[in-house]
Amino acid sequence: MSKQENTENKKFSIWDLPDVPMGQLPPHLQLQRTRVVCKADAPIHTDNIIYSGAYASMGIDNSVHLGSFRDNFKVEVIRLTKDDMEFDMIGIDAAIANSFRRILISELPTMAIEKVLIANNTSLIQDEVLSHRLGLIPISADPRLFEYLSANDTPNEKNTIVFKLHVRCKRGEPRRTVYSEELKWLPNGSEFIKESEKVDTKPSTYTSFTCSQDSLQNSSSKPIGPAEDKIILAKLGPGQEIELEAHAVKGIGKTHAKWSPVATAWYRMLPEVVLLEDVEDETAEELKKKCPVNVFDIEDIGNGKKRATVARPRACTLCRECIRGEEWDKRVALRRVKDHFIFTIESAGALPPEVLFPEAVKILEDKCERVITELS
Amino acid sequence: MELGSLQDPSKATFSFVDEDHTLANAVRFSLNQDPRVSFCGYSIPHPSDARVNIRVQTTGDPAREVLKDGCQNLMLMCQHVRSIFDKAVDDCRKNNHMEMETSIDD
Ligand code: SF4
Numbered sequence: 001m002s003k004q005e006n007t008e009n010k011k012f013s014i015w016d017l018p019d020v021p022m023g024q025l026p027p028h029l030q031l032q033r034t035r036v037v038c039k040a041d042a043p044i045h046t047d048n049i050i051y052s053g054a055y056a057s058m059g060i061d062n063s064v065h066l067g068s069f070r071d072n073f074k075v076e077v078i079r080l081t082k083d084d085m086e087f088d089m090i091g092i093d094a095a096i097a098n099s100f101r102r103i104l105i106s107e108l109p110t111m112a113i114e115k116v117l118i119a120n121n122t123s124l125i126q127d128e129v130l131s132h133r134l135g136l137i138p139i140s141a142d143p144r145l146f147e148y149l150s151a152n153d154t155p156n157e158k159n160t161i162v163f164k165l166h167v168r169c170k171r172g173e174p175r176r177t178v179y180s181e182e183l184k185w186l187p188n189g190s191e192f193i194k195e196s197e198k199v200d201t202k203p204s205t206y207t208s209f210t211c212s213q214d215s216l217q218n219s220s221s222k223p224i225g226p227a228e229d230k231i232i233l234a235k236l237g238p239g240q241e242i243e244l245e246a247h248a249v250k251g252i253g254k255t256h257a258k259w260s261p262v263a264t265a266w267y268r269m270l271p272e273v274v275l276l277e278d279v280e281d282e283t284a285e286e287l288k289k290k291c292p293v294n295v296f297d298i299e300d301i302g303n304g305k306k307r308a309t310v311a312r313p314r315a316c317t318l319c320r321e322c323i324r325g326e327e328w329d330k331r332v333a334l335r336r337v338k339d340h341f342i343f344t345i346e347s348a349g350a351l352p353p354e355v356l357f358p359e360a361v362k363i364l365e366d367k368c369e370r371v372i373t374e375l376s
Numbered sequence: 377m378e379l380g381s382l383q384d385p386s387k388a389t390f391s392f393v394d395e396d397h398t399l400a401n402a403v404r405f406s407l408n409q410d411p412r413v414s415f416c417g418y419s420i421p422h423p424s425d426a427r428v429n430i431r432v433q434t435t436g437d438p439a440r441e442v443l444k445d446g447c448q449n450l451m452l453m454c455q456h457v458r459s460i461f462d463k464a465v466d467d468c469r470k471n472n473h474m475e476m477e478t479s480i481d482d
Contacts, residue, residue, distance in 0.1 A: 050409060052410060052411045073456060075457075075463075080465065080468050096457075357461060358458045368454070371403075371444075372451075
């Protein structure tokens with residue numbers, strides 16, 4: 001060991017370190033707790049420190065009390081249209097945000113066609129393929145108005161929606177396309193008569209409706225039917241015909257993706273781009289050029305000097321282009337805010353997105369309630 | 377289902393049927409935030425079994441009660457999220473409405 005190092009070692013004492021005020025984390029730990037730092041090769045500090053006593057030795061309480069959660073939690077709606085929305089959810093842990101996302105995708109019920117009774121199909125498309133296509137059509141019907149159909153239930157007005165499709169392409173006519181709008185809703189239930197051996201009994205159909213569904217009202221003004229009009233179901237050549245009845249029932253996305261109420265639902269953490277030192281003149285130009293989504297701007301600071309600024313951090317896709325190459329990771333830091341989620345929901349059409357989200361939250365509440373009642 | 381010892385109620389494993397990461401991870405989060413919990417984790421023993429095991433060890437209180445409190449907390453959090461979300465959507469609607477009105481005026 002050289003003499004100089006030796007003296008340095010001697011001089012260094014823990015008592016000389018600046019005091020960290022009690023009740024406050026030192027900056028590097030605070031960074032580790034609240035940000036994911038994206039390095040050129042891989043992100044670091046990706047885990048959430050959720051254990052309440054993680055910083056107990058520093059006199060810091062890491063637990064989240066309901067009160068502080070209530071004070072800090074914020075929602076901001078960025079975009080809201082008929083079938084998609086984007087909003088910011090601030091002050092919540094990834095564990096819970098992820099639960100909401102998972103529920104949106106796989107545990108929110110919707111109505112989808114589950115049974116298809118085919119009376120006639122002379123088209124090119126096979127019965128099973130056609131049925132599968134029918135199943136995937138999003139149905140605009142409020143699932144909260146219906147009950148689940150269990151194995152030994154009879155289909156009735158509370159658990160089944162019946163659609164009819166009867167299309168024909170006459171001989172001599174050009175080929176035609178069958179669209180989802182041609183599915184006609186039958187509020188009085190099935191019209192197909194069941195074959196029965198006893199001739200004297202009243203003819204029964206495949207459903208037993210006691211009253212019409214006419215009174216059922218969707219939350220939107222749209223009547224019950226396919227959510228989109230122009231979904232292609234099949235193509236018919238001259239002389240071909242399809243006659244069928246489709247029965248839609250309630251289900252969840254876990255059973256089959258056709259019951260998923262969202263095209264997709266996802267979130268990303270808010271990007272944070274920080275310039276660690278002043279980036280000026282040519283380097284500033286270079287930096288601006290590096291970014292493919294134009295996160296950086298250039299401002300004049302007088303004397304003909306220019307400086308780079310971070311203008312649109314939200315647009316950052318985290319491509320890490322700006323920290324590639326020599327020295328650049330010393331100038332720019334890419335981070336993500338751990339408790340700020342940019343949540344996007346794309347509804348498939350059964351319910352509008354601003355209704356889907358509270359419904360998902362309700363399902364998580366129900367789950368908790370179930371656990372509580374089971375344990376008491 | 378709860379598995380633990382009769383002598384020491386402060387440690388127990390709870391097994392939930394028909395649940396998965398959705399509930400277990402959220403509950404794990406809310407339990408870890410509770411200062412009475414010394415350890416909490418969950419596992420799914422087999423992916424084709426719809427079952428999840430949650431292990432709770434506390435500093436003394438009965439694990440069952442602490443788990444119940446954790447769920448209660450999570451529920452209250454959810455209710456708060458819902459009310460804030462609805463308010464944000466209403467605000468957004470109102471703003472859009474105002475913008476539309478001003479654009480008509482223009
Ligand atoms: S990571 Fe990519 S998108 Fe983000 S600021 Fe850097 S260059 Fe731009």
